[in-house]
Amino acid sequence: MSGESGGAGGPRPSGLEFLGRLAGGLVHEIKNPLSTLRINLTLLKEDLAAAHPEDRGLRKRIEVLESEVQRLDAVLSDFLRYAGMRRLERQPCDLRVLVQEMIEFLAPGFRRDGIELRADVPSLPADVDGALLKRALLNLLLNAQQAIERGGQVVVEGSREGGFARLDVRDDGKGIPESELERVFNVYYSRSKAGSGLGLPTARRIVEEHGGTLELRSREGEGTVVTVRLPLREGA
Numbered sequence: 076m077s078g079e080s081g082g083a084g085g086p087r088p089s090g091l092e093f094l095g096r097l098a099g100g101l102v103h104e105i106k107n108p109l110s111t112l113r114i115n116l117t118l119l120k121e122d123l124a125a126a127h128p129e130d131r132g133l134r135k136r137i138e139v140l141e142s143e144v145q146r147l148d149a150v151l152s153d154f155l156r157y158a159g160m161r162r163l164e165r166q167p168c169d170l171r172v173l174v175q176e177m178i179e180f181l182a183p184g185f186r187r188d189g190i191e192l193r194a195d196v197p198s199l200p201a202d203v204d205g206a207l208l209k210r211a212l213l214n215l216l217l218n219a220q221q222a223i224e225r226g227g228q229v230v231v232e233g234s235r236e237g238g239f240a241r242l243d244v245r246d247d248g249k250g251i252p253e254s255e256l257e258r259v260f261n262v263y264y265s266r267s268k269a270g271s272g273l274g275l276p277t278a279r280r281i282v283e284e285h286g287g288t289l290e291l292r293s294r295e296g297e298g299t300v301v302t303v304r305l306p307l308r309e310g311a
């Protein structure tokens with residue numbers, strides 16, 4: 076290819092950056108017709124219901140199409156979230172409050188599954204992009220929820236470690252076989268039917284963008300702990 080450029084005079088993007096942009100553009104090009112498809116399927120379903128209220132078979136088929144379109148759209152959104160992460164917008168924040176908000180948000184779903192969800196986090200002042208960090212935490216908590224088959228416990232424990240805030244997300248779910256452990260951070264690696272395999276790599280990436288680390292320990296049949304370390308606000 077000739078003239079690979081990042082715009083006249085601008086810095087030339089690295090190969091990966093270039094690919095990322097290209098892929099992002101492609102995803103948008105696919106998402107647009109998908110939303111047209113989705114809207115028209117919904118309209119079609121309404122028209123059908125009006126014209127042939129008794130025909131459930133046709134309705135079912137349209138619903139299958141609708142849910143497949145939705146799945147494609149979700150896969151693409153996940154990809155965009157991973158590949159096209161925006162720049163951090165840091166704000167002063169107490170991680171204790173952020174964790175508490177996530178827990179309140181998720182509590183009803185956990186309760187429905189008979190899972191106890193709680194936090195034990197002291198005040199941990201940091202400068203973080205709250206929306207992105209919540210997304211990382213959400214991915215970890217959903218993984219924990221999905222790992223628990225019947226009843227169980229998920230706990231977020233916070234502590235200070237030198238200049239870092241430490242959050243341990245602990246579950247007593249089914250754990251991960253040792254042979255699979257090194258793969259769980261691979262993009263698109265998933266052992267669940269509905270999963271896209273972007274949750275953990277996205278969470279790790281968000282934490283690393285903040286200058287932190289994310290590690291996972293797990294034992295099959297016993298549970299999993301994900302440890303997040305994030306720089307505390309200086310002097311805090």
Ligand SMILES: Nc1ncnc2c1ncn2[C@@H]1O[C@H](COP(=O)(O)OP(=O)(O)OP(=O)(O)O)[C@@H](O)[C@H]1O
Binds near residue numbers: 219
């Ligand atoms: N807390 C956990 N307990 C057991 N297995 C886990 C846990 N967290 C992750 N895993 C395993 O790692 C795999 C990858 O996780 P990841 O979050 O990246 O993708 P996913 O959950 O399958 O899909 P999604 O993109 O919807 O998050 C999961 O499919 C699951 O098998």
Ligand SMILES: [Mg+2]
Binds near residue numbers: 217
């Ligand atoms: Mg996940």
